[in-house]
Amino acid sequence: MQPGTPDVEPARTMTLEAFADTVVPGEKRSPDDRAVAGAAVGGGAVVAGAIELLEMPEGGLAPALGGLADALNGHAQTYAADHGLALDGSVPAFVALPFAHRTAVVQLLTAPGHPEKELWVGVALISNMAFDTAAHMHTVDAMAARHPGLAAMGFAEPDADGLWRFPDFSYGRQLSSLHPDTTPSGSPA
């Protein structure tokens, strides 16, 4: 690999990681992590599995990821030019943007009326699903692995059989008066 010309796959992956990290930000995986901006504490969408999820054939976006990364970098270059920003050419353009500017680009691309809105909303939805459901893994496995998204949310542990049950579930008393017109079937009149 030549300096300043990242090969295709790492560039694609870095670009998509930077997008996912803008949706659900996280801390850097290492000091030299360029894709993850380190804008938030704890793991974000990237360590939650966003790229794995995007690459799953089930999601339907996998064949388009290369084109999406290229398009995103194109938007980032346009944005940088519009705002007089100089980009580090050793990484893809979107990765080179500081976090606040990455955020601005994602806002532009997902705003009502943008011609590519549906695509970028789709990538954002999947990035978010990696964090809030670990949708690339069986949930019991994700819980066992202390998945960063489910852990951050405080998702409860399943029973030993992999099913959730909450035997302690109710305050157990009447907490409001009923509507005066409630019918005998319990419905509104």
Next chain:
Amino acid sequence: MTSTERTDIVVIGSGFGGAIAAYHLATGGARVVVLERGPWLAGEDFDHDFKLGTYTRIFDFVVGDGMSLLSGNCVGGGSVVYFAAMPRAPRFVFERQGSIGRRMWPAAISRDALEPWYDRVAEALPVTRTDWSNIPYPAGLFAAACARAGRTANPVPTAIDDDKCTNCNWMMSGCRFDAKRSLLLNYLPAAVASGAEIRPMHEVQHLSRTDDGGYRVHYSLIDEDDYRVQAGTGTIDAKIVVLAAGAGATPVILQRSEATLGAMPPAVGRYFSGNGERLTTAVLDEDRVRDLLGLKRSDGVAYEAAQIGKGPSVATWDHLDGTRPEYSRFSLEQLYFPPGLGTILVQTRDGSGPSWFGVEKKDVVRQWRSWLTIFAMTEDDNEGVFGPPPPSGNAIRISQQMLGRGTIRYDPTPNTLRGWAESDAEARAIMERDGLSWLMPWTNDVVGAYTVHPLASCRIGDDPNTSALDDRHELRNHPGIFVTDGSAVPGALTVNPAMTIAALAERAMPGIVQAAQQRGVAVKYGAPSPDGATSSRRGAVPLTETTRT
């Protein structure tokens, strides 16, 4: 040349509209084939799992222009994935005028007229009142907040067996414990016991006419894993077609059939309603839950119970007041919305940065256990319109399962926006009082408005210009095609609609049986409820592998 298969009646879809039809017609003696585009699963198949390829099998999430629809996609349809809240629609709903300036419901239907049919459904599932001892924490909290704000709040009638329910809140993935009384446990096994054939993974594309005045139903076989792949096609002829593919699919099948059946009534694919639905999420201040509401769980925690429960269990009906002007009447219901399908739409508090993603949003998600989602069901303006049908199905499928791009366009009118604004204000008045929580509506900027209760896209009525069906649910100008799903409901109901969809389907059955008789089908009306001591349900073996084929 192979001969086309024939039967008496083809039912398209196996949710409330299809299952009730299949049961009555099969039990009455007709040969019935049910074509269902999704898989046939049962309790043991419903894993607690967010992995793509699990719960995604039984859902259909269609993104449109200004509106996204969440629907069932399996044998049992919406009843498998819904939350089993089964209130009856309030009396004023049937007097609504909506966008047409006169009563939109058929003259023959009122709350009183529908009451016996509601009773039948209540017996069949069954639907019961919920005791406060079975009200989960989130619903209890909402009730207490309503009471403190001077409002009333009611446990919602449900089709849930509380003795079996574990309050796992996985009911959108199908109920593992058979606590939710879906159609897999009543109408459908009774229909199968009476000889109805249910064929999963059969997606109907269009209808054509046969020489004898009946209909030919054209379907595709859908691959079991990748729903974008069609594994073959077929046809089946019937004397009567009952179309119950759901409000997001029924009008699309009819639109696509125009080339072979001729012009459709103008209301096919128009007047769609999202049931006026609006979602908001409150983030509770745990200390104030304890101090203001006096609530404490057994472990001493005040709340932190967003994950616990069974969907919606408590609603406030104070604004279901027929003396209020139209579009100012709504219910607010406590709701659980699982991660994955809605978390991204929850907004941050101050909106200075991006409202639905980013650093602040992550902080909101970290408080997930203290979330309480509130579901407003308002009166919208039936402003949804379907565009030209896609090549197959009801959407261009993007993912292997669940996600597709549909043709619906929904541009909310000032009336609809007013209803949403008033319901937002009421939710705030209850939930933000004295700092109990902060609350933001879900954004409509990402996937448009969001409905889990699509309605009215092929509706009943008395006026041929604004209703596709007559008051017997027969498609105008196409005798022998009946529509019995949520698309037949004329408009938003201000409450969860499944009970009304089911009651309307029950009400339509005598007329459909009569139409079948007139076409020479040996069928009688009068089947007992599939549930209860006087029913045929004892003879209806549970759904097992042996009864599925």
